[in-house]
Amino acid sequence: MILEAKSVSKRFGGLKAVNEVSLQVQEGEIFGLIGPNGAGKTTFLNCVAGDYRPDGGSIIFQGKNITGFRPDIICREGIARTYQIVRFFPKMTVLENVMVGVVFGSKKKVKFPERTAREYLDYVEFPVAHHVLAENLNTIQLKQLELARALSTDCRLLLLDEVAAGLTPAELNKITALIRKIRDDGRTIIIVEHLMRLIMNICDRIFVLNFGEKLSEGTPKEIMSCEMVTKAYLGETYMH
Amino acid sequence: MLEIRQLDVSYGYLQVIWGVSLKINEGEVVAILGTNGAGKTTLLKTVMGLLTASQGTITFLGEEITNLPTFKLIKRGLSFVSEERNLFPAMTVFENLILGAYTVRDKKKINDALEYVFTLFPRLAERKNQLAGTMSGGERQMLAIARGLMHGPRMLILDEPSMGLSPMNVEAVFETITRLRSGQTTIVIVEQNVNTTLRIADRAYVLEQGRIVLEGTSAELRSNDQVREMYLGIC
């Protein structure tokens, strides 16, 4: 078990965005987190990554309690993430963007940060020259860049927040293969996604959130056949 | 109704749209499809005067509208529901809708429009006094479409109306579009959700790397192998 959340809660004003959510993620799996809009998926990720401090509960990562740690510390502990709306350093080159992750993101001292950064860019098959300023990239390239930066922190656990939003099937196949490759190389992945096809395709296990609470949990097959989930989430008309 | 001829658009040094020509007739639902980064949103934003065309002309209802400021296009009967929704978060649903009718001076017309969108989206009537910023993704999208209808547009342009919505909300949005279509509003829709879009559209254009590579009726495109492979992911 790489990550364990024990009844994690987060409130905004009166709204319980995440309410007593407990889950366990096994080492080396692709763990899907789904649920209707506003179900608290991103909020939960933010709690794990340290962008939010949970109001209750605890988060254990590799046996260490990391609840309420700062995001940069959590990053160095080995959890990296991408954002729903891509975040990057617009006035830096592609290479420098990734170097930030290489230099600061890991506990290990990297001897040749530039070379390491290039390796990660090649790993995600980044299509643009490395000295281009990041502000000149398009959405899909920025997503790849962000992925490279997240990986470059030498993370054990990768949190992906809607990586597929806005991608076409062709690009989707590419990113699916990439996610699989990342997992096969020994990293654990939690993925938040709306696109059911992707989720059903690559996840080992799926966790369904609804109104901040756990609705169901299981393999894709189990989730597909769970009537409660289909009703609450997929809608009647989806399964034609 | 809307005609684009040989349009070029650039971001800085980078040309994004290359000689695009297309035509939309009154009462049609036309889809613009294409991979991410093909220039669909850029094309729409240029039509709406949010970006500048470097070459080519755009005519609407027989008059040239190339590079006119956005607010003048709204007055001429265009309406654009953007990908980002662009709602006014600190205003109520009601105020958002009233602003949708900013170009309408006639009080009675505004009230009629309000009634119309409330019958279209009863949910909005219930939440009239809620702040737009506190609504869920699906409700926001409904509000954005409703607001876009408030000034009685001749043509409604929708940019990725299903993006970021859960499947149930996606269905609701497409149902609305079907209903609008019978209300005789001309609709241009840009979508990733190709399957569903082609079900409701009359015709479609396919954009690739900023150029139009295919055009035809929905039925034609749905049976076109290239489209099926590239965009429907059926391999």
Add this chain to the structure above:
Amino acid sequence: MKRLVTSLGKVFGPLTKLGIRPQIAVLFFALLFVPLFVRDEFTLRLLITSLMFGGLAMAFDFTAGFINIVNFGFAAFMGLGAYSSGLSVLKLGLSPWLGLIFAALLVGIVGFGLGVLTIRLGGIFAACMAWFVALALMAVTANWVDLTKGNSGLSVPPLFVTIRNMPYYYTILAIVILVYILLAVISSSKIGLAFRAIGQDVVAAASSGVFATKYKIINFTISCCLAGLLGGFYAHFVGVLTPQVLHTRNTVEIMVISYVGGRGTIWGGLVAALLLVPAMDYLKGLLELRLIMYGAAMILIMIFYPRGLAGLWTSGADYLKRKGVLPDTSTVSVSKGKTGQNL
């Protein structure tokens, strides 16, 4: 021409690695010989002032152009340096040289304290807090007459027992060279990478493992420390201090110089100071009109050339590279797969 530049490149290669621009190295070299040709004390004095402002603008840009926090109380930190250096000499009997160091340390500590308290917040808020602290400092200086002599002015002993300006010139030149090298080396190091990351997207920086608050405080402390040092020099160069030194007007002047020079470049501010300060002095006879022109020039530059002088230089160099006059030094590395624009 090309060969000349390439061979110069070999000489300056190690410097460039440290982030020190060859053209600035050339400029400093030239400045070393200026007093041999300029015998006129007045001009020399003007150059000293220019260099001082250049140093201040570089220290200002180090914060504004990198971590994206505008220290709107900058002049007050410089003024604090001036007063603390002056008072340490007068009250504690330190030598003026020790006074400079004392000033740098003290203002550095104050900057550190302020950084710890406010700078984590960032943005316009941090700017305003620094400004408010500066206004309060100025009011204290004006009202604590027992210590500072208030508006009637505090006389401070000079650095050198001579009426000639040459020693001051070399002192400030040495200080400015040191400031430049220090800032250039830091900003091209790993710490500099962190600074820029924070300045461009704090959240992304944090999720890449950068502890933003720490680096912001480091940056702010260094910048304040240098302001204190240069303030100390000012005190012993000018000889009389009034609370006006701390005035926001001076912050504005430093800010304008650094922005005209080009943001996030360090060296731009120095070049701008060497041009602007003498120009403003030359136009003294125009009275108000001079300041109106100053304001108008500022507006025009902001609207039509916001990248500043450094931007002008870069565009020029790019143009020459495209024309083939200069060698293209940027390392073009194309990875596997498709190249470039698939927008």
Add this chain to the structure above:
Amino acid sequence: MEMLQQSWDIIVTAILRGGLYALMAVGLSLVFGVMNIANFSHGEFYMIGSYFAFFGITEFKFGPLPSIIFAGLAAFAIGMIVERGVFNPLRQKSKKGWLMNTFLLTLGVSIIMQNGVRMIWGSRYRGVTQFWPGRTKIFTSMEIANDRLVAFIIAMITITLLWYFLTYTRTGRAIRAVSQDETGASLMGIDLNWIHTLTFALSCMLAAIAGASLLSINPAFPTMGVNPLYKSWFVLILVGMGNIWGSIYGGLIVGLLETISIYRFGAGWQDVISLIIIILILLVKPSGLFAKKGVKSVLE
């Protein structure tokens, strides 16, 4: 008894002072909220207002109230010119680094206006002795010059009118829409350029009304805008940016802080004391006293 009397004096003085700070701050807040400009030339419009009121009375022989209105309108016109001549061109060119660039532009405007006025009208003080002669008894032993009282009332009326305008009129709603989402606003058919010009001009008018209605207390001179500028920034930062109701409370708080410190420590120290207190408040509540997170709006 005397203590009680003194504290009433302090409160009344603070309210009168604070009302005008609020009027200044509201304008600053409006421009920040709608145009995202941190205006450093706001004080110069206060100064201009003061001058125009002076010329209204002495040259054109207007009465006090018409002079103040005249000053407001003149500043409105100058505000329009400045917006069209300075900010509008930058907006058309590039919006990169907008906040910082426009901030510098306002510095330029401030330098030009201050020195322009000095060049045209010189550095001497121009004032009038009285607008409305006489004093009004507030408490048994406290009298206040009518001018101060009327200036306060004018400030309050102006703020109320502005609030009504922003809440209930079509144009006012458009201004708020622009403050929340520019693209959205232009997609509603709102002419952004016009709204920006109008907003900036309105803000200038508010500052000028403040300056004009205080002419009999503070005579006009070129650098008189500096102090009110500082004070309105204190208010703005204290309450959080872009919040009109907050600005009123903020104005009163800053007024109170100042008045108390003048009473207790004597003139000169008021800035130190009030700044220290503001800084302390902000350390506890960094985004300002009345700021709401996540929702940017002119009117909340």
